[in-house]
Amino acid sequence: MDTLVAPATDAAPAGALRRLYFVRFAFAAVWAALLFTTAGTLGTLGAVLLVVYPLFDVACAVVDLRSARARSGPVRGLYANIVLSSLAAVGLAFAAASGVPAVLRVWGVWAVVAGAVQLVVGAARRRLGGQWAMIVSGGISVLAGASFFAQAGTAGSSLGNLAGYALLGGVFFLVSALRLKRTT
Numbered sequence: 001m002d003t004l005v006a007p008a009t010d011a012a013p014a015g016a017l018r019r020l021y022f023v024r025f026a027f028a029a030v031w032a033a034l035l036f037t038t039a040g041t042l043g044t045l046g047a048v049l050l051v052v053y054p055l056f057d058v059a060c061a062v063v064d065l066r067s068a069r070a071r072s073g074p075v076r077g078l079y080a081n082i083v084l085s086s087l088a089a090v091g092l093a094f095a096a097a098s099g100v101p102a103v104l105r106v107w108g109v110w111a112v113v114a115g116a117v118q119l120v121v122g123a124a125r126r127r128l129g130g131q132w133a134m135i136v137s138g139g140i141s142v143l144a145g146a147s148f149f150a151q152a153g154t155a156g157s158s159l160g161n162l163a164g165y166a167l168l169g170g171v172f173f174l175v176s177a178l179r180l181k182r183t184t
Contacts (some may be wrong), residue, residue: 014128014180016067021177028170036163042166047096054088077121084114101152108149115141130179
């Protein structure tokens with residue numbers, strides 16, 4: 001039987017995952033604050049922030065993958081996340097030149113697909129504990145992504161909602177980190 005992830009065999013990988021989740025929370029909080037201050041216009045700083053977010057996601061997925069390998073169970077979903085987030089970074093770089101609606105469309109598609117992957121990976125990791133927040137976050141990401149895509153077609157679309165989305169995602173990482181600590 002082919003599985004997404006092997007069960008955890010010791011607390012070290014869970015500890016590495018916990019630290020990664022804390023870092024992801026901190027990054028999301030800072031990133032959201034910076035994007036929120038620039039959300040009114042899509043200038044150079046805003047465009048850079050938009051591209052940096054999925055690139056940070058790639059880096060985190062690589063770190064997460066190394067931790068998964070320590071459990072002798074690479075997570076195929078993390079490979080998918082690396083590819084998706086890399087494509088999102090490229091797509092956002094081009095979309096930023098076209099304006100806010102294009103950014104919301106690219107971000108929306110990324111959020112839908114990456115959210116589905118996060119949901120599957122969280123479900124596969126449920127034995128580690130603290131993954132219910134990742135499962136819920138993945139589901140919310142799918143819904144939010146569809147909302148961003150729809151918002152792109154409306155007058156007055158803004159990047160402000162992306163800041164809230166990132167902050168909420170960061171809070172879910174914090175919750176998971178705290179729950180992992182209690183279960184290891």
